[in-house]
Amino acid sequence: MLCPLLFLxxxxxxxxxxxxxxxxxxxxxxxxCPIAYYGQKYEKLYVNFTRxxxxxxxxxxxxxxxxxxxxxxxxxxxxxxxxxxxxxxSFLEHxxxxxxxxxxxxxxxSVQITMxxxxxxxxxxxxxxxxxxxxxxxxxxxxxxxxxxxVSGVVINKVEVNNILYNYQNDDTIDISGCRHSGTVYKxxxxxxxxxxxxxxxTCSETATLQTSGCGPLEHCQGNxxxxxxxxxxxxxxxxxxxxxxxxxxxxxxxxxxFPTPSLPDFHVVGNFRDRRRKDVSFLDSVTxxxxxxxxHLEQGGRVQxxxxxxxxxxSSQLVHGVQLSxxxxxxxxxxxxxxxxxxxxxxxxxxxxLLEGPAGSSVEGLCGNS
Numbered sequence: 001m002l003c004p005l006l007f008l009x010x011x012x013x014x015x016x017x018x019x020x021x022x023x024x025x026x027x028x029x030x031x032x033c034p035i036a037y038y039g040q041k042y043e044k045l046y047v048n049f050t051r052x053x054x055x056x057x058x059x060x061x062x063x064x065x066x067x068x069x070x071x072x073x074x075x076x077x078x079x080x081x082x083x084x085x086x087x088x089x090s091f092l093e094h095x096x097x098x099x100x101x102x103x104x105x106x107x108x109x110s111v112q113i114t115m116x117x118x119x120x121x122x123x124x125x126x127x128x129x130x131x132x133x134x135x136x137x138x139x140x141x142x143x144x145x146x147x148x149x150x151v152s153g154v155v156i157n158k159v160e161v162n163n164i165l166y167n168y169q170n171d172d173t174i175d176i177s178g179c180r181h182s183g184t185v186y187k188x189x190x191x192x193x194x195x196x197x198x199x200x201x202x203t204c205s206e207t208a209t210l211q212t213s214g215c216g217p218l219e220h221c222q223g224n225x226x227x228x229x230x231x232x233x234x235x236x237x238x239x240x241x242x243x244x245x246x247x248x249x250x251x252x253x254x255x256x257x258x259f260p261t262p263s264l265p266d267f268h269v270v271g272n273f274r275d276r277r278r279k280d281v282s283f284l285d286s287v288t289x290x291x292x293x294x295x296x297h298l299e300q301g302g303r304v305q306x307x308x309x310x311x312x313x314x315x316s317s318q319l320v321h322g323v324q325l326s327x328x329x330x331x332x333x334x335x336x337x338x339x340x341x342x343x344x345x346x347x348x349x350x351x352x353x354x355l356l357e358g359p360a361g362s363s364v365e366g367l368c369g370n371s
Contacts (some may be wrong), residue, residue, distance in 0.1 A: 037149075
């Protein structure tokens with residue numbers, strides 16, 4: 001441990017001009033290096049010397065019966081503690097990352113507290129990693145040095161060095177990052193709360209920030225934690241308006257794939273374009289639904305063909321190969337549910353509207369997906 005100790009001493013010398021010495025209960029301004037202590041950002045340290053311990057509190061002076069955010073532990077030989085603000089260093093950052101294995105952000109600065117315990121120098125350091133933070137203890141004397149972290153008076157963790165002859169530990173480092181929600185501390189990477197009925201969840205991210213997720217403005221919750229979105233594709237005459245609102249025009253007389261989706265290989269919607277009133281312009285003439293190897297043709301005049309057979313439809317739904325077919329004065333409607341998708345295809349002889357309702361992010365290809 002000789003090299004880290006020499007390195008630390010160099011740091012103290014460089015930053016020594018900012019050093020502040022405390023010999024009695026005092027408040028230390030750390031606004032130049034604020035610490036996010038278990039999710040709460042603090043710019044002050046309140047230092048107390050008790051009969052047997054020293055306390056470094058963030059919200060008020062320490063009282064054993066109070067519920068403060070504090071680091072409490074081994075008292076120095078004399079009522080004396082030195083404070084210093086140390087700028088970021090890549091070597092130091094690398095060391096803290098290796099010891100915690102959880103810190104994600106970059107080191108910005110640290111608050112270094114040095115004291116003397118059992119005639120040996122110890123260093124207690126608070127590291128600012130933006131929304132994250134770490135606490136490190138370095139001690140080289142024989143015996144136990146211990147500091148406990150508390151939130152609202154409850155012990156959360158500790159740093160401890162217990163050196164005995166021929167068994168030197170020297171240092172201990174812990175991650176003191178977290179998120180606060182309704183007075184409770186949550187570790188990074190955990191779910192704070194979740195309500196599948198409204199598709200809402202609050203999580204403490206890996207970098208210790210609260211993140212709320214839910215359905216988008218054009219989505220609705222299905223009640224099982226799945227956000228559903230509704231997309232519409234319209235084809236009228238030669239014009240296609242895809243699910244993104246982009247407009248395209250068909251120039252030739254062919255069958256075009258309107259709506260294939262990778263998640264449904266057995267379902268396909270095809271638009272058949274032909275010249276009708278004008279020879280130089282293509283118009284939508286019919287729509288074909290391909291379901292499980294069968295073709296359902298929605299044609300002019302409300303005619304519906306299943307492969308080579310004509311179907312007789314009414315306003316009451318008729319189930320044909322999993323497709324609900326109905327017909328009224330406005331046109332023909334085909335509805336089906338496949339996997340997590342609800343699909344509706346309407347055709348009146350001139351215009352078709354394809355409505356897709358499915359999990360947010362469902363992929364749409366073909367002309368309706370502008371591909």
